[in-house]
Amino acid sequence: MSKANPVRDADEMFRESTDELGMAALREESVREGDHHDLVMSIPVEVQIVLGSAEMPVSELMALKRGSTVSLDRRIGEPVDIVVNGRRIATGEIIILEHDPSRFGVRLTGIGDAAK
Structure with missing residues (x-):
């Protein structure tokens, strides 16, 4: 060897x-x-539409069940945030799609600095 x-x-x-x-x-x-x-x-990005948020103690979170209601920090008609990969890039308003009334869409109302 x-x-x-x-x-x-x-x-x-x-x-x-x-x-x-x-x-x-x-x-x-x-x-x-x-x-x-x-x-x-061609890089995929994650787009989220944020209607609002809520803060609650874990005890309230654990008590949630089917039919429970969670109050959000925004009111109906207020702009929603459009978030891409964790960064807010625009704001918009929720709409019902004309070609498919069973689905939601978002109409952009502010982009970049105008979204702040």
Whole structure:
């Protein structure tokens, strides 16, 4: 049984690693500027519509059952927050969709700084 040569093995591993890095750099260079835009635009984001919130002690939370009512901190007709990946980006108003009256939608009323 022959012993492995640690110096040769390390040199070989280094050569393989640098070859892989070189190939990765070539692949990176081959991506055109427009491709970056497409990549970014295809990233999924989570969009939430926040009607309001409520704060209560755990004891009240644990006492909730079917039919219980939770009062929110907003009134009917007040704007709702549109939150993307945890950040508020806009405000809007709840609407009923014309093409499907069984569904809600949100009409944007403020975007960016106008949403504050």
